[in-house]
Amino acid sequence: MSISLHHALVPTWIQMLEALDGLIDKAAGHCAEIGMDDEGLCSQKLAPDMFDFAYQVQSATSHSIGAIEGVREGVYSPDLNAPPRSFAEMKQVIADTLSQLEELDPSELDGFIGKKMEFRFKEFVIPFVAEEFLLSFSQPNFFFHVTTAYALLRAMGVEIGKRDYMGALRTMPI
Structure with missing residues (x-):
């Protein structure tokens, strides 16, 4: 059985971003308590x-x-804009991202395979083909940042556990 690029990335991004949204809710509750x-x-x-x-x-x-937008444009650079500074703003950014991910056409992602693109940061450039950029650069970075957000909340005393991190699993229908 083959797997599409869309299926290898998008459902997991959605799962983890929904979990991150839930973590933000717990962070807000924790902040209200203390x-x-x-x-x-x-x-x-x-x-x-x-x-x-x-x-x-x-x-x-x-x-x-x-990362998808970067592949479309042929260049990905880190987002250096100031991040949202409130839980409500973070939740809105996540909601907007989820909406955009859910609207992606799976055939568009599979059409990226073999497309040349670059990661650029100042004078630093790494050439990629789209699928290798998405799978070997963006996907590990995505998990690094979600995991770091989780770890930070744990370090701050927010009562969360592995189930909160994992979010809703995509299990076999009964």
């Missing part, structure tokens, strides 16, 4: 040289629908 505002948690980092929680959420969306 009297912390959104910015207080959004600015937290796991280490001084890492980006904060808000950036982790933004990067998860950037390495999903942003």
Whole structure:
């Protein structure tokens, strides 16, 4: 059985972004309990040289629908815009990303196979073909940022576990 590029990426992006949305709900509840505002948690980092929680959420969306947009344009560059600084804004960015992912035409993604494109950051350039960019660069980055967001919330005392991270599994219909 062969698997399409769309199926290898999009359903998992949706699953994990929906889970991330749920994590943000739990973060908001935690902040309300301890009297912390959104910015207080959004600015937290796991280490001084890492980006904060808000950036982790933004990067998860950037390495999903942003990666698709990069393939379409032939160039992907990191999103250097200021990330959303409130839970409501983060949830809106995730909702917009989910909507765009759900609207993707599977044949468009499979049409990307073999398409040349580049990752660019300042003078640094990495040449790719689309499928290798999506599978070997964006997908690992996507998981890195979702996992880092999860770990940051755990470190801040938000009561979440592996089920919260995993989200709704795509199980066999009964």
